[in-house]
Amino acid sequence: MIVKNTSLDGVKIITPTVFEDERGYFFESYKTPIFKNNELPINFVQDNEVKSTKGVLRGLHYQFNRPQGKLVRVVSGSILDVAVDIRKGSPTFGQSEIVHLTVENRKMLYIPEGFAHGYLVTSSESIVIYKCTDIYDPNDQYGIIWNDETIGVDWTYDSPILSEKDLMLPALNDQQFLPEY
Numbered sequence: 001m002i003v004k005n006t007s008l009d010g011v012k013i014i015t016p017t018v019f020e021d022e023r024g025y026f027f028e029s030y031k032t033p034i035f036k037n038n039e040l041p042i043n044f045v046q047d048n049e050v051k052s053t054k055g056v057l058r059g060l061h062y063q064f065n066r067p068q069g070k071l072v073r074v075v076s077g078s079i080l081d082v083a084v085d086i087r088k089g090s091p092t093f094g095q096s097e098i099v100h101l102t103v104e105n106r107k108m109l110y111i112p113e114g115f116a117h118g119y120l121v122t123s124s125e126s127i128v129i130y131k132c133t134d135i136y137d138p139n140d141q142y143g144i145i146w147n148d149e150t151i152g153v154d155w156t157y158d159s160p161i162l163s164e165k166d167l168m169l170p171a172l173n174d175q176q177f178l179p180e181y
Contacts, residue, residue, distance in 0.1 A: 001028060003038040006097045009090075010112035011083045012040060013099055014071075018106060027106060029073065030131075040110055041069055044131035051076075052121045052128070057160035059118015060084055060144040060151075060169070064177040067113035069133035077126030078102035081109045082153055084116040084144065086172065089181035094172055096153050101128075114179040116144050120155050142177060143169040 004013045016027040032042045046068075052058065059082065072081055081101050085092045099109045100122075111117045119128065146155070146162065148171045 001031065001034050003034070003040070006099075008083060008085050008092050008095060008097045008115070010110075011097050011115065012038065012110045014040075014108040014110060016106055016108075029108065030071075040071075041133050044071065044133060046132040046135055047129060048132065048136075049127060049129045051125065053125050053161070054121050054123060055157065055159070055161045057118065057120045057146050057155065057157070057162050057166070059166070060116040060146060061118060062086060062116040062142050062144075063134070063137065063140045064142055064179065065140045066134045066137045067179065068136065069110065069112045070117055070130045071108055071110050072101065072117075072119070072128060072130040073106070073108040074101045074103050075127045075129055076103055077121065077123035079119040079121055079126050079128060080155065081119045082117065083109065083111040084151055084153070084172075085114070086116050086144070086175070086178050087114040087181040088178050090114075093181075094151055096151055098153065114181075118146060120157055120160055142175070144172050144175065145169045148172050
């Protein structure tokens with residue numbers, strides 16, 4: 001397993017070692033000692049699975065009172081996965097990291113607490129699973145509009161499919177609740 005730091009402190013790309021033969025493949029998607037040695041969390045408390053069709057954009061979401069670190073991977077299809085630093089006082093505040101996660105490359109992205117997260121489905125459909133470091137609280141959901149010009153994420157897609165809720169999200173500069181660095 002290879003763990004690579006990104007331009008955003010704490011956001012990491014994890015690439016498992018895959019063993020393939022005529023029967024199929026095998027890889028470890030999580031291993032406590034490797035995660036511990038690479039300053040990744042080892043106590044995940046919730047797993048989520050999401051199926052979406054091409055062009056669906058989910059995000060950019062975050063939690064404030066019960067922040068969640070998320071370990072994201074694709075088990076079917078492909079996505080552009082995005083982490084945005086929303087920690088007030090951070091030297092990379094408002095900057096983003098975009099990683100192409102696919103069933104073929106088997107990469108995973110870890111997005112720590114204090115970051116907004118979203119993704120765009122680039123295949124005909126996708127299934128995304130992600131582990132969370134805290135339990136989801138429906139009363140603690142916040143978000144940033146997907147096309148916020150101050151963040152400038154290049155989604156490579158002009159007309160994504162968004163939920164009504166995600167269409168109404170404010171810009172980063174209009175957020176009332178942001179974590180401290």
